[in-house]
Each structure stands twice: as structure tokens, then as C-alpha cells.
Amino acid sequence: xxxxxxxxNEARTDATFxxxxxxxxxxxxxxxxxxxxxxxxxxxxxxxxxxxWLSLYGxxxxxxxxxxxxxxxxxxxxxxxxxSTAKLIARALKGAKGLRxxxxxxxxxxxxYVSNMTFEDIVRRTIKGATLYYLHEEGEDISKVKFSGNxxxxxxxxxxxxxxxxxxxxxxxxxxxxxxxSYLTSHVIAYVNIHLDRLGVL
Amino acid sequence: xxxxxxxxNEARTDATFxxxxxxxxxxxxxxxxxxxxxxxxxxxxxxxxxxxWLSLYGxxxxxxxxxxxxxxxxxxxxxxxxxSTAKLIARALKGAKGLRxxxxxxxxxxxxYVSNMTFEDIVRRTIKGATLYYLHEEGEDISKVKFSGNxxxxxxxxxxxxxxxxxxxxxxxxxxxxxxxSYLTSHVIAYVNIHLDRLGVL
Numbered sequence: 001x002x003x004x005x006x007x008x009n010e011a012r013t014d015a016t017f018x019x020x021x022x023x024x025x026x027x028x029x030x031x032x033x034x035x036x037x038x039x040x041x042x043x044x045x046x047x048x049x050x051x052x053w054l055s056l057y058g059x060x061x062x063x064x065x066x067x068x069x070x071x072x073x074x075x076x077x078x079x080x081x082x083x084s085t086a087k088l089i090a091r092a093l094k095g096a097k098g099l100r101x102x103x104x105x106x107x108x109x110x111x112x113y114v115s116n117m118t119f120e121d122i123v124r125r126t127i128k129g130a131t132l133y134y135l136h137e138e139g140e141d142i143s144k145v146k147f148s149g150n151x152x153x154x155x156x157x158x159x160x161x162x163x164x165x166x167x168x169x170x171x172x173x174x175x176x177x178x179x180x181x182s183y184l185t186s187h188v189i190a191y192v193n194i195h196l197d198r199l200g201v202l
Numbered sequence: 203x204x205x206x207x208x209x210x211n212e213a214r215t216d217a218t219f220x221x222x223x224x225x226x227x228x229x230x231x232x233x234x235x236x237x238x239x240x241x242x243x244x245x246x247x248x249x250x251x252x253x254x255w256l257s258l259y260g261x262x263x264x265x266x267x268x269x270x271x272x273x274x275x276x277x278x279x280x281x282x283x284x285x286s287t288a289k290l291i292a293r294a295l296k297g298a299k300g301l302r303x304x305x306x307x308x309x310x311x312x313x314x315y316v317s318n319m320t321f322e323d324i325v326r327r328t329i330k331g332a333t334l335y336y337l338h339e340e341g342e343d344i345s346k347v348k349f350s351g352n353x354x355x356x357x358x359x360x361x362x363x364x365x366x367x368x369x370x371x372x373x374x375x376x377x378x379x380x381x382x383x384s385y386l387t388s389h390v391i392a393y394v395n396i397h398l399d400r401l402g403v404l
Contacts, residue, residue, distance in 0.1 A: 019222075020221075020285070021285075022283055022285070023281060023282070023283045023286075030282065030283040030284070031282070034236070034239070034282075037236070037386075037388075038389060038392075041386055041389075042383050042384060042385055042386065042389075043360070043383075043384035043385055043386055044360075044384065045383075045384075079225060080225070080232065080233070080236075080386065081224055081225045081232040081284060082232070082283060082284040082285070083222070083223075083224070083284070083285070084225075158245070158246075178396055179396040179399045179400050180399050180400065181244050181245075181247075181399055182244060182245035182246065182247075183244055183245055183392075183396065184239075184243055184244065184245055184282065186239075186392070187240060187243075187244075187392035187395070187396065190240075190385075190388070190389035190392040190393060191392060191393055191396050193389070194380055194381040194385065194389065194393050197381045197382050197383055198381050198382065
């Protein structure tokens with residue numbers, strides 16, 4: 001299976017942002033909506049072999065983690081457009097309001113879970129069952145990397161990962177690059193998905 | 203330079219659609235917004251070497267063509283989110299209201315032009331200065347194609363190209379495929395852009 005972990009440094013951790021101005025009010029939840037689109041959608045289909053973790057660190061209640069589990073989600077839950085996906089994220093954040101435990105997950109819809117897990121919690125849980133890669137413009141070229149088994153990818157948002165996250169990842173995640181420039185998170189996910197399809201990696 | 207021509211079979215050709223429900227009211231202009239995002243945006247940058255043609259064939263006034271010229275556009279005109287891009291498209295369609303001539307272009311913003319040009323008009327104009335490819339799941343694998351000079355790509359929307367367009371393209375456009383499955387238009391554009399970057403094709 002394929003796991004994508006996206007660290008969103010400024011993404012709001014409550015549901016008070018405006019659907020009329022996602023880039024201006026949500027801490028770039030629009031970017032996360034496009035990342036989910038790239039992770040799950042194919043033409044007239046849905047990738048059930050994908051898990052996405054959104055790791056939200058914006059105000060007012062960081063951290064929040066939202067897990068999207070392709071195997072369990074109903075494909076019709078996630079639509080390609082940004083607005084309906086932003087509403088799903090808002091619904092999950094509303095669900096997290098009363099959540100006190102540091103790692104308990106609450107299922108807000110089939111296959112969609114919210115929790116107070118940290119970025120490190122997510123990564124530690126992920127590396128138990130998958131090989132971890134950190135998508136970074138200075139990483140090894142993706143064409144040279146041999147993928148097999150379960151694969152997981154960490155991606156930054158428009159800001160990138162803070163130094164402490166990079167330090168945490170250094171011993172556990174190989175840096176991989178998709179191309180010679182610095183790309184948007186959703187474009188990198190689209191590229192990685194197609195690249196893995198081409199290699200026949202499930 | 204890189205040209206992307208997207209045929210949108212059902213996209214509204216006036217500006218009466220709802221920004222609150224693009225997928226349900228606009229004939230999938232949300233898809234075109236994501237295609238523009240994939241064509242032009244890189245992280246903290248803008249691809250000036252890109253031209254996008256949207257060829258709109260939905261009701262009530264088809265055809266409409268909107269040309270986005272990266273060389274001339276102000277990078278801040280196009281933002282990554284869907285909603286602001288849908289507003290740009292609506293603005294162009296409003297501008298086209300009084301347009302009677304079949305091929306005259308009206309500049310609605312620097313580098314953004316609207317006209318009554320047909321899909322065939324766009325393609326004929328494009329092949330004067332670029333090699334044309336038709337992105338199709340049954341095409342030749344993209345890794346085997348030698349790209350050089352100006353390149354242009356035709357892509358369908360969620361419906362795909364109608365048979366008459368495919369017949370028109372057959373003698374003038376090589377079919378190329380990015381991978382073993384059928385992908386969303388925006389994901390294909392993201393893949394092609396990164397692939398060309400990797401090859402060093404401008």
C-alpha cells in the first residue's frame with residue numbers, strides 16, 4: 001500500500017475558516033484538498049490502496065491528525081473538487097473538538113479518523129509497516145530508488161518541514177526527489193502515484 | 203515552450219454557474235481550474251514557458267476558447283486554488299458575451315484571451331509552431347518519446363474526446379500515454395510537466 005503523510009504547518013485546527021476564501025483563512029487547507037485529490041482519484045476510479053495522513057499544526061488547537069483510509073472509505077465520500085473536500089476536513093476538525101486523549105482516533109465518517117496525534121506519532125506508527133521516504137528536492141532521483149512492499153512518503157506544504165522534523169526524519173527516511181525543480185505537494189503526489197503504477201508497485 | 207489544449211465537452215460557456223457548486227453547475231469547470239494549476243504552478247514560482255487553451259463546448263454558447271499565455275500573464279493573476287481560478291474563467295466568459303467574430307480574441311486580463319474559436323481552430327493554429335501529442339491511455343509510453351522544440355498536448359476532460367475529434371487528430375498528433383491506468387487531466391499535466399523538466403525540455 002501507499003501512504004502519504006503531509007505536514008501542514010499553518011493549517012487551521014478548528015473549523016472556523018471560510019469556504020469562500022480557503023487560501024486566505026484556512027492556513028492553506030486548499031493545498032491539502034488538492035493533495036487528497038492527487039492521492040486518491042484516478043479517472044472514474046478510486047485508489048483503495050492509499051492512506052493519507054494530514055498533520056495539522058495551525059491555530060488554535062494543534063496538533064490534529066486526520067487519517068483517510070482508502071480501503072475503508074466509501075469512494076463517493078471524497079469528490080475531486082476542493083470545496084467538498086474542505087467540508088470533509090472541517091467535519092473532521094469539528095469532530096475533534098471534545099477529544100482529549102493524545103492518541104485516540106475518532107471515526108467521523110467510514111474510513112476517516114481524527115485525533116490529537118503529533119507528526120512524530122504518525123511517522124512512528126507508519127514505519128512499523130512501511131518503508132519511509134521524504135520527498136525533497138535535494139533527495140536521490142526517484143528513478144534510482146527501488147520500491148517494494150508498503151511505501152510511505154512524507155511531504156511538506158508550501159513552507160516545507162521545519163528543521164526539527166528534518167532532524168527527526170534523517171535516520172529513518174530516505175530523501176527522494178521527483179525532478180529538478182521544487183514542486184507543489186499535489187503535483188508530487190500525482191507524479192509518485194503514476195511512477196509507482198508504472199513500476200507495478202501496489 | 204509547452205502548450206496544453208484541454209477539450210471540455212460540457213463546460214458552461216457563460217458565467218451563470220455557481221461558485222458554491224462548481225462540479226454540479228459548471229459542467230466541470232473545477233477540473234479546468236486544477237488543470238491550470240498543474241500547468242502553471244511550481245513551488246513559489248510560475249511557468250512562463252506554458253500556454254493553456256481551454257476549449258469549452260457546454261451550453262449555452264459553444265464554442266468558447268480561453269487562452270492563458272504564461273509569457274504575458276502576471277503570475278499573481280493565477281492562484282493555486284480552484285475558486286479564484288473559476289472566477290477568472292467566469293470573467294473571461296463574461297467578456298465573450300458580445301463577441302461575434304469567429305476567431306477574434308479579446309484580452310480580458312494581461313495574457314488571458316477569450317474567443318469563439320473551435321477546438322479545430324486551436325489545434326490548427328498550434329501545429330504551425332509545435333509538435334502535437336494526444337495524451338491517451340492507449341498511446342505510446344511517454345518514456346519512449348523523443349521531445350524537442352515546442353511541444354503541445356491535447357487532453358480530454360472526464361468524458362474524453364468525441365470520435366470526430368479523435369478522427370481529426372489521428373493524422374496530426376501522436377498518441378502518448380503517461381502510465382498504465384486512466385488518469386485525471388490535472389494529474390497527467392503535472393506528470394508531463396515534471397517529465398519534461400527531467401528531460402531538460404523547455
